[in-house]
Amino acid sequence: MAKSFLSIEQLTQRYPDGQGGEFTVFENANFGIEKGEFVCILGHSGCGKSTIMNILAGLADPTSGVVKMDGQHVSGPSLDRGVVFQNYSLLPWLTALKNVTFGVQARFPDWDKSKVIEHSTAFLEKVGLTGDTIHRKPSQLSGGMRQRVSIARAFANEPKLLLLDEPFGALDALTRGTIQDELIKVWSDTDQTVFMITHDIDEAILLADRILLMTNGPMAQVAESVEITIPRPRKRTDIVDHPNYYAIRNHLVQFLGQRSAELAGQSDTPPLAQPKTVRIDLTEDIDAEDPEPATPQLRAVEA
Amino acid sequence: METLSENKKAALLSVLLLLVGCLIWELSIPAQEAAGELTEYELLTGGGQPKAGVPPPSQVLGKAWEQLSNPFYDAGPNDKGIGIQIGYSIYRVLTGYLLAALIAIPLGFLIGMSSVAYKALNPFIQVLRPISPLAWMPLALFVIQDSEMSAIFVIFICSIWPMLINTAFGVAGVREDWVNVARTHELGAFKTAFTVILPAAAPTIVTGMRISIGIAWLVIVAAEMLVGGTGIGYYVWNEWNNLDLTSVIFSILMIGVVGMLLDSLFGLLQRAVAYVE
Structure with missing residues (x-):
């Protein structure tokens, strides 16, 4: 399978914990983003979302692991x-x-x-x-x-890749809605690849092609990659009526509410582990959670 | 009265205070001139001469009119117009000040950007800064061997510190976010310095420059009293030696007016570079 446009391979971030030891924020994060894709990353505070963002932006360096864009190693900030x-x-x-x-x-x-x-x-x-x-x-x-x-x-x-670090975090709900619509408008005009951090499940469903879910830190991991099987163009008032909406939303809520904590702190995952692809599509009468990768687009990174 | 704006009220009150102040001053002076009934002996010993007393404001005003209507006359080394004297002082202040700015602002940038440079230079700054600028005068006179240049040096050394410290402080305090904007836009070091750090630190830097020009104007008067020859400081001292207190008071007022003008010039600059976060 072809390499992703952007691939994150075995990304690990550790900080000294101040007592001579080390504190692992996240370990062996592997995932890929395709060209033109809109990917959101969801996770609790402290799981290292912003750190991943800063590494992608080139404003911070990971302890180990690489980021490749278009096959090129990413190091330092760039207009791309x-x-x-x-x-x-x-x-x-x-x-x-x-x-x-x-x-x-x-x-x-x-x-x-x-x-x-x-x-x-x-x-x-x-x-x-x-x-x-x-x-x-x-x-x-x-x-x-x-x-x-x-x-x-x-x-x-x-830019080849646009990074959005909780862009609507400081805005009130009404303004947020308007600007989300505008973001979608500009994005669909430009075919830009977007990677966005958010805390807002509904925002992620409205905007994203795919949502990456992170377990809680320390030792956070990118556990799942959830495909949003709601066709575009999406309108906030209409998507709630789509049969997949609540199925996806429940899955996300359940992950963030429960499983993100249960899965946390497991350091025994193999270094090349990819996030589990989750495709929920009730319109195809498929079982709510299909463990097999449904589309090649969802296969992310190969080491 | 209710229709007057706050500014107009304040201006009216200022004028009133000035008039009352001058009136009290004027009225308090004649008490000294108690030279009415004199004996012949007193007249012979010069008792009839007017005593050297503090002149009344009317006399100062007359002096001001006389001086300001012909400020640039030059009748030899001890008799120059007030305009020429102030011109000399401003020339010295600006020369020393600009030299200080040329060194303090780039150096402040360096100190603000690099914590190593800050830690290395800080002890020197802390020791040199509290030295009274006039304490440098003997050394300057000996080393430079030129009174004019020594005065400029004294201005240089007194105006360098506020500019240096404020520049370093302003540059070090530039928000990380703005530096990150420059980094994500791949701006080079010079471009970052001029398009992001300089405008971000400008209000702090200009505040330092404003403090410096104030100090420089304070110090030039004292420096010129020492080195002599020309300048407003020399003029004050010279008029004191002449016992011409009217001129002394007039020149004191002129020092205040020029200082205010210099300060308000930097006030304008400060407003031009200010921004709201």
Whole structure:
């Protein structure tokens, strides 16, 4: 089987525990992401989601293991991997537009100024920011608008992989809904590969093609890869009526509520263990949990 | 009165305070001039000469008018217009200050970026910083052998510390997130320094620059009293030697006005680089 576009192989992160010993956050994480896929990762705090994100972004180095993108080893930050941080990370002394052109100029250094502005404005428009708003400083924008700017900045750079670190964590539920819709809109326009951390099960089901589930830390593992068998385009009001919705949701809730703790701390898994593929599709009258890998797309990494 | 804004009320009160203050000052002066009925002996021994007393504000105002209407006259080494004297002082302050900025800001950047550099240089800074700038004067005069340059050196040494410390502090305090933005955008070291760290640290750096220019203006007066020749500090001392207290008071006021202008210049700069998180 072909290698995944992005493959994470035997990724392990340990920190000194302050008493001479070592503390393992996660061990032998293996998974892959295909081009154009939208993958969410779910897990409790402390399981190392953000650490995985920082390693993928190149802002941190793993204790061992490798990340390969397009067959190339990933080391250090790169414009090929765009990041949307939870706290927006906009530069407060620049206007919304300038924050986006800042990224576009770095990405396309040979573009002239008018092209940079045109490109940036177009992406701000995609997330619903037009007119005077784009000439305001981040301090004059609401939290939701700031996160929109941050998303526009990331998408405008057209990275090969887009990393979203709990982008809606700090927003209220209503704003979150609107921006999720906008995110989906921009994503479907661009065919971007996205890897997103979230705490919100419904958000993950709405957005993702696949959800990776992590067991609790320490010694966290990527245990399952759940395929979201709800056809796109999805609307938040409609997906709840889909027969698969509650089946998937119950599976996720059950995992996070119970099994993530039961499976935690097992260090005897083989180093090449892949997350178990889970496909729940009631429309095909298949059993709720099919242990066999159903589609090649779900087979992730080979070492 | 209710329709007046807060600013207008404050301005009105300021003017009132000034007028009342000047009036009290003016009225308190004549008491000294008790040279009414003099004996012939007193007249012969010079008792009729007006005593050297604190001049009333009206006299200072007259002096100010006289000086400010022709500020740049030059009638020899001991008689130059107030404009020329202040010009010399500003020239010295700016030269010393700019030299200090040229060294303090890059060095502060280095110290702020590298904790090794910070730890290595910190003991030197802590020892050198509390030294009164004028304490350097004898050494400067001996080594540099030039009073003009020594005055500039004293300005340099007194204005370097606030700028150095504030730059280092501002640079070290730049939020990790913003540095990460620069890193994920593959900005080089110079680009990161100029497009992310400098604007992020600018408010702190400019605050340091504002403190420095204030100190430099305080110190130049004292330095010029020592080195002499030209400048507003020399002028004050010279007028004291002439027992021309009207000029002394006038020049004291001028020192205040120029200091205020320099400070408000940096206030404008501060506003220009400020941002809200």
